[in-house]
Amino acid sequence: MAKINQNFNKLPGSYLFTKIAKNVAQYQAKNPDDVLIKMGIGDVTRPLAPAVIESMHKAVDEMGTFEGFHGYGPEQGYDFLRSLIVENDYKSRGVNLDIDEVFVSDGAKSDCGNIVDLFDVDNVVAVCDPVYPVYVDTNAMSGRAGDFGADGKWTKLYYMPCLEENGFLPQIPDKKVDMIYLCFPNNPTGMTANKTELKKWVDYARANGSVILFDSAYEAFISDMDVPHSIYEIEGAKEVAIEFRSFSKTAGFTGTRCAYTVVPKELVVEGTSLNAMWLRRQCSKFNGVPYVVQKAAAAVYSEKGKEEVKETIAYYKKNAEVIYNGLKEAGFTVYGGVNSPYVWMKTPDNKGSWEFFDFLLDKANVVTTPGEGFGPSGEGFIRLTAFNTYENTVEAVNRIKKIM
């Protein structure tokens, strides 16, 4: 008789954002006249850049001709895109990568989730708390998390609380951990780590043979000069870190689907190259990103594309500022929002985060994300995103101010 992977039955409820979408849909069904402003899921709202649109149209035309038609591409992405990534995202910041260290994919979520294929079930996994749920859920599915306890924690995970008292920065573990998930600018807190902070992690990983899984999906929002965009800006990081990047937040590709993962050739674990392993994994379980989408991503690096994308990021950053400043003026305690599209807001009067989520939904018709959904230490906070129109953002902040 077939046997299922019983780890799935240990997962509590559904994926966080699926649950929120359901709650919101139920609320809207009951209150059809309420005009909701959605600042929950981190989904962009502005159209693709004209340079991207133009490039996609050209690629679609090619696909309709014998000469321009593209069938299976390389699983790891076309060189035209990989070389643009190496040149623009890394060389420009003093990091030298070979093209075959870059793997183009359909999303950072897919890559963050699938990367666990490369690791033994017996690794100790360290995650920030609060944290992007994908790191936790995908390790739980593959048996690396143990059991889910009544305290909202998995028995085998090593949690690194990110709290007000430590500036929301994870602290170096007091025991040996093997796989370390880091995300900067952070989702959900919106906080960043400077070079000194990141160097501590690279040093720890080198000393302990750990692998850092570095998610820099939000690097495009960094404006402070001293905040690193890539973990590879830290010396020695190539021997210990995998980096995840995405066009989702950089260029509004959440519905267009393109991302990439860097697995340096220096990253060798137990004598085996993780680069070779990931290539083998992707060649066996993935068939590349659509040609038209890779052409769309390439346009992000054109002069026109760069300008247009920068404007969109600036637009969202202004929204983040509106949220941060508006709520601060209103007397709330807020974090993040500077090098990030996310504002991490303390709930007033020690309200529970789901309770405050419901309160904001009901009284202000503003959808947020309850901090507890990101882990036990997220309790007492909610996350607000800047991915909306300026007008809606101003309106949402005013509504929240009014009901408090």
Next chain:
Amino acid sequence: MAKINQNFNKLPGSYLFTKIAKNVAQYQAKNPDDVLIKMGIGDVTRPLAPAVIESMHKAVDEMGTFEGFHGYGPEQGYDFLRSLIVENDYKSRGVNLDIDEVFVSDGAKSDCGNIVDLFDVDNVVAVCDPVYPVYVDTNAMSGRAGDFGADGKWTKLYYMPCLEENGFLPQIPDKKVDMIYLCFPNNPTGMTANKTELKKWVDYARANGSVILFDSAYEAFISDMDVPHSIYEIEGAKEVAIEFRSFSKTAGFTGTRCAYTVVPKELVVEGTSLNAMWLRRQCSKFNGVPYVVQKAAAAVYSEKGKEEVKETIAYYKKNAEVIYNGLKEAGFTVYGGVNSPYVWMKTPDNKGSWEFFDFLLDKANVVTTPGEGFGPSGEGFIRLTAFNTYENTVEAVNRIKKIM
């Protein structure tokens, strides 16, 4: 210290088609003037249908506007596409499916590979021999295959030899197996299974609590009326089978990337719904197919799209006929090629399949796929694909005839 998934180190060499591409590139570098005709990898060559191109252009335009922009879609696909699939691919053949039994994805390769996430490592996996390498490699990666022996077989897999003497049809196992991969029309042999044959498998799976993983990526090539297109045409199959489908071969989407997997709600293993598990898996490790690609796939079901796609399939089927008849007339023993884009050709004089691959590459400048790459029982055969121009197909057959 981090520990890798050691199963990766058990994999022999690289993914089959990666290896072939490398061999061919080396040959071409040494013989730059040789004009190769590629009949190796099953990659389509004809442009996307005009209806598909038109639909994609429209969708691209939408993505450039505020009103038409699409961010994150449902991980399991947009309802507009899922309902077209239910209506056209199933209802038309007497199979009733709910929309939420259909999961749209970026490829059948991804789904066939990722589906193993749902199963315990201890299942006994049955595969045809020869077989599409993805089933084997992805089970090997997740520890279900054991070790790779000198005989070219994995110690823990149950092999079902598909040979001339059994009409290339897998035989019901003489022991209990838990997961059964079936592919009809078959890759690589091009053979099909009728309802009586498929019913044996459904009955076996029902009696033994096995799960059938049914790959019908090539169903569009079926012309014989009595050949089922879906395993669900067999009564009771919904309780035991998952089905993989793709737009790759149906509508030339190999470089456009869209497929779908059906996980019926009746499919319950150890008290757990595989439909719910797959939804949880996809929501945590996947973020949906690009909106423009789903719009492209939807156009395949328009009246115009259906006509155009049918013409392309007919074109390839004619090529298959040219290969099959041409090689048969020349005295070769050939199989498949009728309800399939693949012709399975016996090597002359008991030549080894890699030897004959090299011989054809060198003497006829025709690229094929050596049968041994699909498993030990593929030895003594090569696979030829119909995915080329009519002119090249005729030329390739003539070249092969000439050198024999």
